[in-house]
Amino acid sequence: MSTHFENIVQREKKLLCSTYGRYPLAVSRAKGCRLYDLDGDEYVDLLSGIAVCSLGHSREDLAEVMAGQARKLVHVSNLFYQNEQLDLAERLLSTCEADRVFFCNSGAEANEGAIKLARRYTKRIKQKDAVEIITLERSFHGRTLCTLTATGQAGLIKDGFDPLPPGFTTVPFDDADALRNAVSEKTCAIMIEVVQGEGGVRPLSMEYVDAVMELRREYGLLVIVDEIQTGLCRTGKFWAHQHYGIKPDIFTSAKALANGLPMGAVLVTEDVAQGFEPGSHATTFGGGAVVSAVASKVVDIMKEEHIAERAEQMGMFVKTEAARLIRKHPEKVAGVRGLGLLLGIELTFDGKEVWKKLLEKRFVCNLTQGRILRLVPPLVIEKQDIVDFLECLDGILEETEV
Ligand SMILES: Cc1ncc(COP(=O)(O)O)c(C=O)c1O
Known part of the structure; x- marks a missing residue:
């Protein structure tokens, strides 16, 4: 030493x-x-x-965008319209089948937003009293109270933090029968990582993901894919769910989005986006001009290269x-x-x-x-x-x- x-x-x-x-x-x-x-x-x-730093550390091209934007506009809050957010939203939406984006600051915050949106859409738009979120054993969804409850792991991550929020159920990994048994009219959403990262780098089988989509059709529940770790080219497609040919109702991104600057995003269909309205969800820093400009450059590089x-x-x-x-x-x-x-x-x-x-x-x-x-x-x-x-x-x- x-x-x-x-x-x-x-x-x-x-x-x-x-x-x-x-x-x-x-x-x-x-x-x-x-x-x-x-x-x-x-x-x-x-x-x-x-x-996180998928494009490598301390890149000149990203540093230039960062410095240029820092001299022009850093922060005004989400009370104001900002082109940088929209430029990034257009780019991200061009990589997938989602229609709208909500920007935030981390993976946990993106997943928290996804859970909130799923619940609110189900209550306010579908007028259904279904709040249960089903997640998988050994999943990892974050460290806020909701996302650590969603996380299918025991141990220090949950130790001493109770009472944990109700409305979460964990089922065995890649077991379609167990999932079918757990789903009911009370199920709001099934939340999955198509490849578990922290859980030991475990991809879900195609059959399991098919079963998830079948249950979606049968029960009208929502499918949330946590792409915090798997997204942005990491698994060999822009988004890992594209390996499975599915269109999630909601998916989340963070980690590599701004190549090291803190940023998260919730990407959703036009229909599910109705679950939010002004005042229902917000964040002070999310989608700030500097991180947005850098993330736009990240998406450009990922596509061009x-x-x-x-x-x-x-x-x-x-x-x-x-x-x-x-x-x-x-x-x-x-x-x-x-x-x-x-x-x-x-x-x-x-x-x-x-x-x-x-x-x-x-x-x-x-x-x-x-x-x-x-x-x-x-x-x-x-x-x-x-x-x-x-x-x-x-x-x-x-x-x-x-
Ligand atoms: C799949 C997945 N979801 C959520 C998170 C939480 O992200 P953050 O640490 O940015 O809150 C992580 C972090 O490792 C993750 O791998």
Whole structure:
């Protein structure tokens, strides 16, 4: 541990609320697919700020838009019309089948907005008393009281925060019969991640998503897709639900939307948008001019540079290369799964030591559900970085006794 690192750890201990189990790394700057610590040492970034900096760190083109907009208009609030929001809305709506957008500041706020909209639309427009939101086991939807209740995980995330809001039910993952049994006339919406991120990089089956859409038709309920982590080209399509050929009533976005600036969005059909009216939902900062201008540039770059196709091809490359690891260490690597560049390499044992050694060798990735190495690199990552990472992992597995 360097003195610089020791100092920052001690400083933080005195100053911040303790909510994070931090990685043993303090980042002073980042560029492209590289992070640099306080001593100037370089790391390969396979995490991109948890699927946020999809276009890479500290880009000149985005910095220019950010600085230019900051000199022109930063904030006036949503009491005023602003072209920057509309420019972004047009761009986002051109990538999907939604008709309208509500902008906010984070993933949790987007999901909170989606839940509120689903309830209000059902009550006020459909005139139905159906409030129940069904979510899946191991899902992750955020940390506000509503979204943590929606989250299908136990443990610290819920510990000590009760009473939690009523009206949420969790069902087993990818089990269509269990879902059918849980749905009733009281169901307002089914909320899914088509690929669970925090839950261990688990895609839903096509059959399950078909069953969700069938229940939608049968009960007139709403389908909400949480695309906070999966959206914006991450899985090899602009939106992950497009792999399944469905049109959600509501879907949410955040993370990569402004490539590191905080922004969220709720995208909805024309019909469901009627659930909101002036005064029913709002946010002070949402859709501010700077984040909107940057997000517009992000969408432009993603389209112009065919980032979705790139993510898909690179994801295939990782899977092919990782398959060799599975063949070589069948007793240590259970499999690799995911879509595009939202990937999980599942180990057969507790992966903490492997993850730690990767970090020591200057590869930053994430460990989820105890034994899944989650890779969510910038979508602009080069093949050589992947090859180097897998070679390093191979060496670590070689030395690891299970
Ligand atoms: C699928 C999903 N939904 C919601 C969230 C919450 O987003 P935020 O941390 O921006 O509130 C996350 C964050 O990891 C997520 O992965």
